Amino acid sequence: MGKKKKTEAKVLSQAILAEGIYDLWLETDLAMDAHPGQFVGVYPTNKSTLLPRPISICEVDRDRSAIRLVYRVVGSGTAEFALYQPGDYMMILGVLGNGFPLTEAAGKKVVVMGGGIGGPPLLQTAKELSGKGDVTAASVTAVMGYRNQETFLADDFRKYSELVIATEDGSVGTKGNVIDAMRQQNVECDVIMACGPMPMLRAIKAYAQEKGIKAYISLEERMACGVGACLGCVCKTKEVDHHSYVHNTRICTDGPVFDAEEVEI
Amino acid sequence: MNTQVEIAGVKFKNPVMTGSGTFGSGMEYSDFVDLNKLGAVVTKGVANVPWPGNPVPRVTEVYGGMLNAIGLQNPGIDVFVERDLEFLKKYDTKVIVNVCGKSVEDYLEVVERLGNESRVDMLEINVSCPNVKEGAIAFGQNKDALFDITTRIKKVAKQPVIMKLSPNVTSIAEMAKAAEAAGADAISLINTITGMKIDIHKRKFALANKTGGMSGPAIKPVAVRMVYEASHAVKIPVIGMGGIANGDDAIEFIMAGATAVAVGAMNFHDPYTTEKVVEGIESYMKRYNVEDINELRGIVE
Structure with missing residues (x-):
């Protein structure tokens, strides 16, 4: 897996799939490392905002070096994303989290x-x-x-x-x-x-x-850093967690995908 | 051009540090920044035993910043020493360990334990976390309690001691003086400002803890004012923090009286912020022909 980075991504297309649901394709070299179930942090440009918005990767097209994000507009950050047009650039942080364990399937x-x-x-x-x-x-x-x-x-x-x-x-x-x-x-x-x-x-x-x-x-929680440092997005675990040494695991880094038996939800 | 600063005999290659709790022990951010380029890594608060922290949601964004109520989740001193301190041995940067506790005895246990660790250059004592019910801020909002805990920690500490102060007080100058009188080697400020956010759609508090500590660019003017007041009240060095996003912000804190600065919440906005602040300080110095960063300290009277 490549190093995580914050990088510029070019909007290739954006469409509306349903009321409030948007379909965005972004060109980024993060596509080369993206695994099903992983996510990226997307930054609004509005100066009043601080945190990246975690959005799961819907589809990867390595031929075009592109990722597809399908998201719902829920607040001012995602409302801004909905305005982006082909050719615009967005800042994203990725690739984040561990995806689905495909080998188990x-x-x-x-x-x-x-x-x-x-x-x-x-x-x-x-x-x-x-x-x-x-x-x-x-x-x-x-x-x-x-x-x-x-x-x-x-x-x-x-x-x-x-x-x-x-x-x-x-x-x-x-x-x-x-x-x-x-x-x-x-x-x-x-x-x-x-x-x-x-x-x-x-x-x-x-x-x-x-x-x-x-x-x-795959779990969701309010996140801040997205990279496992701030301990904002934790979930209760059945056993003592390997990293935290308490019954909490980091959704952004040790998840977002967990064996359902391991987490207390 | 000299960017080196000194606090209690410890020399830092530049004045840029990380704000405790925003940077883990550096591991998670080593993908993004070269830790060797930082003045110091200030670690997430560590207690004598593992702490589970608060229920979620623990974080929420607010205008120009965020609120957090993590509740000092940490793996305890044993794991910290074996894993986190071991990791930091690879890097050529100073290490400041942030220490938290519920009772004075908790703090003393951690401070004594760290006394044998040569990788630890300084201790930062967290008497200002607003998100835990016992300890922490209870020691940081009353000058007699602050004096008492500082005195007791100084008696056992092998490394120089920084007391991290809370902005949630009537007079920051009085608190700074109490820390100095008790023998603190330095003070750092500000910790977060207690805030609250209500989700009007769900008719619930945004944080499970109801209140949280506010950080981010929106608190910077409050922090600059407090660094100014504290640094004029004491002779010991001040480490300034609160919403620092770039080199210009860092210079502002230094001009207010800070010897060093720390980058906190902005790490979440841009994981490269710490390195950019180092570069930004250097470009300011070049632009204005500043030979030594120490010339700028407290220059605004």
């Missing part, structure tokens, strides 16, 4: 599960496991949960996996959450890789325990 039936804006990092995960990377799974099924019929990235997931959809309002696929969709559509798997809101991750952890399978979950 080698030759296995894998389900990637995403809820809302947790879906994007699973796309590159599905892409690589479907035969485009170093490790190939026996099968890849994407189970994606959305609020309504705005099922952003659905066509992208269909390229690399079977796609099962759950919507809160029942407008598409199973009415309910991703676990409801798993059960209703009899999706079977040996390992789960997931990212989404905390209630969903808790449900996935319980589901994996029930089925006796492994689940790797």
Whole structure:
């Protein structure tokens, strides 16, 4: 893995995928080191801001030396990002965190599960496991949960996996959450890789325990440095952590992806 | 051109240090900056035993800065000595270890333990963290308590002692004088300013701890004023910090009376900030033909 750095990235394209959901391609040499499930810190230029915004890498295109970020506008920082046009430059910090442990999925039936804006990092995960990377799974099924019929990235997931959809309002696929969709559509798997809101991750952890399978979950927390120095973004752990020597692990550096059994969520 | 400064007999190649808690023990930032180029690495606070810190959320951004309530999470002195101090042995920079505790005895235990460590050039005593319920700021908001803990630490410390002061006091000059009278070799300031943020959409505090310490460029004028007042109240050296983002900011603190400066929250904005501050100080000196950085100290009367 290359050294982390703060670097300039050129905007190649930006599109709107759904209400408040943006699709940004950036040209950066960080693409060469990017692993599914890792993230970058993106800096707003507004002088009133201090901290980089952690955004997961949705897709990597090494031929164009580009990364794709699919993000939701949630505050003034991401609102600024939404204004960027092709040819503009942004400052990013990366590549951050450890991604999904793809070797754990080698030759296995894998389900990637995403809820809302947790879906994007699973796309590159599905892409690589479907035969485009170093490790190939026996099968890849994407189970994606959305609020309504705005099922952003659905066509992208269909390229690399079977796609099962759950919507809160029942407008598409199973009415309910991703676990409801798993059960209703009899999706079977040996390992789960997931990212989404905390209630969903808790449900996935319980589901994996029930089925006796492994689940790797990507966590989110308020971050400051993004590189493991400030100890802002910690998660409780079952055992004493190897770095902190207390029951806390750093999401930015030791995560954001963890074995669901190792973290107390 | 001389950028070397001296505090309590310890010579620093330049006046630029890291703000405790913002830089770990340097390991995480060694991807970005050459630690050999810094005057000193000031480590994250360490206690006699591991501390778990506060619940999350621990950090939040505010206009021109941030609030943190980490709660001094640290792995304890044993791991610190074996891992962090060992790591720092590779570098040619001074090492200042920040020490925290819940009771005076906690502090003394760490200070005594570090007495045998030749890699430790100085100690910085954290009596100003606003985010823990016991210890820390309890010693830093009352001048008698500050005098007492400083006296007791000085009795056992083998390295020179810096007392890190809180801005959350009525008179910073009185606190600086109390530290000096008790034998402190230097003081550093400011620690963070207690603040609060409420998420009006969730109708909750932004931090689990409700309050947090504010840092970042927005606090710089407060810090400059306090460094000025403290440095005019005492004869011991002052290490100034609070929102330093570039060489010009560092020069401002030095002109206010600081012998050295530390870069804190801005490391999070730009991990190269410490090195850029070193370069910025040098370019200021070239521009104005300053031969020796020490000429600028307290130049504004």
